[in-house]
Amino acid sequence: MEKKKLVIIGGVAGGASCAARARRMSEQIEIILLDRGPYVSFANCGLPYYVGNVIEQDKVLLVATPELFRDRFHIEVRIENEVLSINPETKTLEIKELASGHIYTQDYDALLLSPGAAPIRPPLPGIELPGIFALRTIPDSRAIKKWIAARNVSEAVVVGGGFIGLEMAENLAGLDIRVTLVEAQAQLLAPFDPEMACYLSSNLKENRVDLYLEESVIGFEQNTDNSLNVCLKNGSKIKTGLVLLGIGVKPESGLAKTAGLELGKRGGIRVNELMQTSDSSIWAVGDVVEVLDYVTGEETLVPLAGPANRQGRIAADIIVQTLSDSQHPSPQRNYRGTQGTSICQAFDLVAACTGINEKTLKHLARTDYEKVYLHPGHHVNYYPGAKPIHLKLLFSVPEGKILGAQAIGEQGIEKRIDTLAMAIQLGGTVFDLEEAELCYAPQFGAAKDPVNLAGMIAANMLRGEAPLGHWEDILTHPEKIILDVRDSIEYTAFHLPNAINIPLHQIRDRMKELPKDKEIWVHCGVGQRSYYAVRTLRQYGYDAKNLSGGLMTFQAVYPCLEKKNKVSSETIN
């Protein structure tokens, strides 16, 4: 009997994972892995660091070679073979050998699509000029390095402030290239809320990156000295030696669409929880598929390596079960959806997030949520070297279910987001965070870890002990009473123009100065002293709320609001 054939299109992340797992699940099927590029199973997340010479040799990026696939897994890898079309009726592919131009037909019993997502190249004038690069493959990274070396590039423009854009800005700067970053949105890193992303903007500027937010590139020109001009919507031109496009990616769903497979609203391939497409012999994984958001249940595109790998494993199990009377049938596993846990280092800061952000909650018109901001040290302050973690936690009201978290800082960011990601995955609440038992020694955390503190603040709010206020609300309602409970020396150095100052230790003696018939919004530097004041005031019958995150959050929120012109210039001096 002829062996059943699994053919895989695309040999990175999801495709490679599926191939290896399928072989582990069955020695009885033939597995063919096709890639139009020269490499399979390479570490594309490492490419910016290879460009930046942090990773010195590109060979370390090759996780597995075609030879290894053959010798270890009996998997046939055909690199530089491009699939031209899929015929689901005959279960065949039309394939072009790129070297020879030869076109041939390949049949399959099961087909896995893992073509990934392609960098967006907007159809702007001059977009095809030499020196304008995207970064997706090892050849891309080599071309960029070669260009930089050949022209001794000293200035570069990065278009787009997402993960790749920021990582490339850092790596180019590390090569002593002066970087300009142009981002069309008002913020960097779209998965974050704007008031969180603002920490990154400041840090980029401190690292000599010229940052343009809310500025669009409208075209490119070549100068007579072969340098490029990046033309901005504001009319100015940036002369540069290299342009890196980091605008985003779009799923490479063209083949699937032509073959008549169902696509989702965002143009990705639609799959069920078994990673199966609308054709029962075709599966798809990775950046090309639309996944269900683990928190909202909505279809979305999340181009990340971790989910791609896990999807590949699950698809392999299902495919092997479908193709064979497996001796060891796996219990069926469903793909649970994607949380969007992600992380990015840019210069001094690390930014990580999991779950959904407030922009999404607003977009979904949800009102059953609350948020806390906090700025604890990444370890106890009495041990040298503590760095603040700027943390935002979103949770449902009144259940307290954790919806999402964002953290930015120099140290300990990934730990808190991983812990919160696990909490979200397992349906945890802020009450669970309050009671979480995490590692504490002075170098690593605190008896009340930032994760505990986030839970405590949120739980205090949900229990009605310490209601929270938010700066965006107070800034748009300047008539509210603002009480600043910092010491007078801090107040004198800086304060909101309409804030009353009663230092915390005087609150019991001086609370009679405050009105009982108005909401009092209390703040301090980061929200701890004001929490104490709120508790005291509330027990004496005052309607006090704690302005979450204190002035440190104010400093982040204010510029975002100012941009939206929601606050007048008189609100703050």
Place this chain on the structure above:
Amino acid sequence: MEKKKLVIIGGVAGGASCAARARRMSEQIEIILLDRGPYVSFANCGLPYYVGNVIEQDKVLLVATPELFRDRFHIEVRIENEVLSINPETKTLEIKELASGHIYTQDYDALLLSPGAAPIRPPLPGIELPGIFALRTIPDSRAIKKWIAARNVSEAVVVGGGFIGLEMAENLAGLDIRVTLVEAQAQLLAPFDPEMACYLSSNLKENRVDLYLEESVIGFEQNTDNSLNVCLKNGSKIKTGLVLLGIGVKPESGLAKTAGLELGKRGGIRVNELMQTSDSSIWAVGDVVEVLDYVTGEETLVPLAGPANRQGRIAADIIVQTLSDSQHPSPQRNYRGTQGTSICQAFDLVAACTGINEKTLKHLARTDYEKVYLHPGHHVNYYPGAKPIHLKLLFSVPEGKILGAQAIGEQGIEKRIDTLAMAIQLGGTVFDLEEAELCYAPQFGAAKDPVNLAGMIAANMLRGEAPLGHWEDILTHPEKIILDVRDSIEYTAFHLPNAINIPLHQIRDRMKELPKDKEIWVHCGVGQRSYYAVRTLRQYGYDAKNLSGGLMTFQAVYPCLEKKNKVSSETIN
């Protein structure tokens, strides 16, 4: 009406947390915080680092002063006031003002006991000689520093290889003091299993610490030059300038016992889930109480700062509800038990654990569990600087519920244990770990994070895809077939004497060399290639198991077994 009185004995961690939280919950009660020492609310976890001059000033260890308690919280702190006895019938305390010797009576409506645990000073000959220290308080740390400076101490003996012992060994070595560490057990760090703790032993030796395991101190002598001899059971004496006792702590439950409060089996105060003792007006928190192990449900003693703080908060809520018709009654919160999440840095290594260890499972005679060992990099190996994480995961069979985890390595340890601690807290399984979505960028992890890998290996085992074997079993059953699937060059460099070598890429061609009627225990370096081989062999009808963690685990397990004389010297050459 007179205010209700909450009196708290012991002003660190749990006691201080309770005091502050009680005030936040009620302005209507009187709160008195008693401590026999000169300080309250100090950071005792920082003391080793103060001795080691990593923390330069002891004032940073003072989290809150009596003045701050008074000004901020209207809490009366009485330092250097020692409680002599508790009379639960009259709800009074007999208290001695240490400075004046004056003895007075204090009444209470609610009493919180947070006296902590005292370092064990075994009644050995010479134990009271000058130069023998324990480390619990700021005065202790000052005395040690003074002793070192005054005598220019160049050699020290640390007795006990627990958290304090290891931290002190590191900090003393940092002062250019040559350290000898004597531990009566066969391993360091009792919360870990011996084969995990062995990584620490090796590293101590690499850092010039003279380590004696399974060696007891039987007494101390003073030499004529005022130096000390530490007398060992083996008859030898270690001449030294300073002795640090880090043998462990025992709950200071004497007052409670005398007052007739119920104690647990281990001598700690027994409390219910509301932290209430057998007297309904007396609560207890922190190192003095017996807590329920979150995983086993057994009573145990876990002297850790995080649980003490959380217990203090919960006790405060309950006490305030009991004492008052609170305007804002908190929903009742129970203490959920203690997981034992803890972490310790010693020289180059960080060791952290959560949940229960295998020693405990064996002690409980549980057979419904399995374990995996793995040694992944703390981030992808293609990014420079990856350090191995030695990880052990314990889980229930067949449910896969996570029971405990231990991790040791240089980097990224606390992140994995915190993530696993959260998983344990929320009842997670290895199948959840397999699907966990964690942060991945090259500097921070991998598309398959160590936490995912642990879950995948365990889940593969539970699904029957890749059964696991363990080195302790194979070493005691030398008749088993051992298959080494590393390359022949690796095999030639080192191999088990009775191991057959078939490199992974030859497995399909050469498997006929193996018997089908015997268990084949397959290994490689760390367990990945052997997993591939096991999958192939099993599909062809061989009874293959993967030796968990490969030779890297063997190297850890073997010395532990050798010590137990379970393996003959011929088992391994």
